[in-house]
Each structure stands twice: as structure tokens, then as C-alpha cells.
Amino acid sequence: MIIVGGEALVDLVPDRVGGYRPIPGGSPANTAVGLGRLGTQTALLARLADDHLGALVRAHLETSNVDLRYASASTAPTTLAVVDVDQHGVADYSFYIDGCADGGWQPTDLPATLAPDAALHVGGSFALAVEPMAATFETLLSREHPHRVITLDPNIRPVLISDPTTVRARLRRWLGMVDIVKVSADDLRWIAPDRTLADVVAEWHEHGIALVVVTRGAEGVYASGPTGHVELPALPVDIVDTVGAGDAFMAGLLAAFDRNDLLTRTNLTTLTHAELTDTLAYAQRVAAITCTRPGADSPWFDELLPDDVRPATC
Numbered sequence: 001m002i003i004v005g006g007e008a009l010v011d012l013v014p015d016r017v018g019g020y021r022p023i024p025g026g027s028p029a030n031t032a033v034g035l036g037r038l039g040t041q042t043a044l045l046a047r048l049a050d051d052h053l054g055a056l057v058r059a060h061l062e063t064s065n066v067d068l069r070y071a072s073a074s075t076a077p078t079t080l081a082v083v084d085v086d087q088h089g090v091a092d093y094s095f096y097i098d099g100c101a102d103g104g105w106q107p108t109d110l111p112a113t114l115a116p117d118a119a120l121h122v123g124g125s126f127a128l129a130v131e132p133m134a135a136t137f138e139t140l141l142s143r144e145h146p147h148r149v150i151t152l153d154p155n156i157r158p159v160l161i162s163d164p165t166t167v168r169a170r171l172r173r174w175l176g177m178v179d180i181v182k183v184s185a186d187d188l189r190w191i192a193p194d195r196t197l198a199d200v201v202a203e204w205h206e207h208g209i210a211l212v213v214v215t216r217g218a219e220g221v222y223a224s225g226p227t228g229h230v231e232l233p234a235l236p237v238d239i240v241d242t243v244g245a246g247d248a249f250m251a252g253l254l255a256a257f258d259r260n261d262l263l264t265r266t267n268l269t270t271l272t273h274a275e276l277t278d279t280l281a282y283a284q285r286v287a288a289i290t291c292t293r294p295g296a297d298s299p300w301f302d303e304l305l306p307d308d309v310r311p312a313t314c
Contacts, residue, residue: 034255095160
């Protein structure tokens with residue numbers, strides 16, 4: 001099992017007539033949905049609002065095979081993200097958090113225990129930047145680090161960050177408690193301005209991180225693991241928008257690792273070049289499909305199968 005922790009919200013996405021339509025979102029929730037659709041046993045650790053939009057989010061998660069045993073109910077309204085997409089399909093976000101479900105995280109929202117055989121993935125866009133969620137998730141990471149593989153997607157949202165020094169310091173602490181980090185090139189430019197990729201990756205490995213993955217959009221993906229680095233070119237795709245693409249990539253990465261029994265610290269230290277290459281290629285395919293349709297609409301398992309073995313549809 002993979003337990004995904006972080007925000008679950010509603011994206012208000014532009015429609016074709018000048019309005020907005022509500023779509024369940026939030027980076028961690030998107031990743032959990034992606035994992036559930038790819039056939040990975042998945043649970044979401046989140047605060048779900050007890051309102052109409054919260055019911056929309058809950059139904060979306062459940063129909064995508066996401067276990068909600070670790071989700072707590074909130075009487076506050078659903079967190080909102082207003083999405084604007086530019087002419088290149090790149091999304092920009094405005095967030096409404098104060099007084100909403102994700103603005104009220106407390107340590108009491110954390111489950112007393114997690115499944116002993118599960119990996120833990122944390123999405124950092126809110127968890128790194130928004131108090132008291134940040135302090136709550138730092139408690140979670142510190143508590144769970146000795147017991148399981150932990151993965152992190154910082155997913156930096158500068159619009160949420162009022163104190164960059166504090167957030168960078170928090171991220172440094174978190175890097176000492178995780179095994180896999182996936183960042184975008186934009187994340188790295190914010191996290192470590194004026195530093196080279198090689199320097200940052202070397203430092204993160206010194207923290208004990210087994211695998212660093214950097215998604216670079218049209219420039220493809222770079223990863224550094226125990227046998228060196230792998231670089232793959234981007235897949236050609238007709239982009240509708242990039243909403244949820246990084247989350248879909250993360251889901252593909254974790255699903256492939258889980259399917260091949262690689263989400264243990266022992267197996268991560270012996271990860272081969274071929275295993276890493278195959279995993280990255282799978283994650284790229286998952287993200288590429290997501291980019292061909294509007295919103296964070298990650299693919300199902302059978303959409304990744306070759307055409308000659310894909311189940312027939314009526």
C-alpha cells in the first residue's frame with residue numbers, strides 16, 4: 001500500500017464559455033487518484049470537507065479506488081484553487097485556504113498508526129508552506145521516518161510562501177527524513193537559485209536520499225540513483241493543458257516501483273539502471289496521457305497497456 005498525505009481540494013477550471021467548472025484536485029489527492037487508477041492499493045490522508053464540494057471530492061476519490069480510512073472529516077468548507085491556463089496549456093493557480101478544510105490541520109488529525117507495510121508519500125505544496133499544516137506534517141514525517149519508505153514532491157507554489165527562508169529551512173529538515181524526492185525544474189529554481197543541478201543532487205544524496213527525480217517539461221526527465229543518473233527525452237504529445245501532469249508522473253513512478261517491489265530501503269539501494277529507466281519511462285507515459293485531456297484526469301491501468309492486449313470496449 002501507498003499512503004498519500006496532503007491537501008484535497010476543488011480546482012475551478014476555465015470552461016469554453018467563459019466560466020469555471022469544479023474539478024476535484026490538490027496535488028496529493030491527484031497522486032492518490034493516479035495510483036488508484038493504475039491498480040496500486042492506495043489510501044489518502046487528508047481533511048475532507050463535509051459540504052457539497054467535499055462530497056464531490058470524496059466521490060471522485062472513491063470511484064478511483066482510493067481508500068479513505070485515513071481521511072478526517074472537516075466542518076470547514078472545501079479548499080479552492082482557481083486555475084488559469086495560458087496559450088501554451090500551462091496552468092497558474094490562486095488558492096483559497098483560510099477558514100477552509102486544509103487551513104485547519106492539527107496533529108489530532110493524524111491517525112495514531114499507519115499500515116506497517118505501507119510507503120508514505122507527501123505532497124508539499126500546502127504541507128511545506130501553510131501553517132498549521134506544515135507543523136503537523138513535520139510531526140508525521142518525524143514519526144514515520146524510522147518505519148517506512150517516505151517519498152516527497154515539494155511542488156513549490158511561490159504564491160503560498162510568505163517566508164521563503166522558513167520554507168527552505170523546513171525543506172532541508174524534511175530531506176533528512178525521505179528516501180525519494182521528485183521535483184520539477186521550476187521547483188529547483190526556487191529551492192536552490194544559482195546552483196547547478198549536479199550540486200543540488202549531490203547534496204541531497206548526502207542527506208541520505210536514495211533517488212532524486214527532476215521533471216523538466218519539454219526537456220524530459222533526469223534521475224540520479226544508486227548506479228548513477230538516467231536522462232530520458234520528453235514524449236511528443238498534443239498538450240491540452242498541464243494540470244495534474246506532475247502528479248500523474250508521481251503516480252506512475254510510485255505505481256511502477258510498488259508493482260516491482262522496489263519501495264523498500266534495501267531494494268532502493270540496489271536499484272539498477274534498467275529498473276530506473278523502465279520506471280521513468282512508465283511515469284512519462286502516465287503524465288503524457290494526462291496532458292492530452294483537460295484538468296487532472298490521470299489514466300487508468302488499461303490505457304497504458306499495448307493496443308493488442310487492451311480490453312475491448314463496447
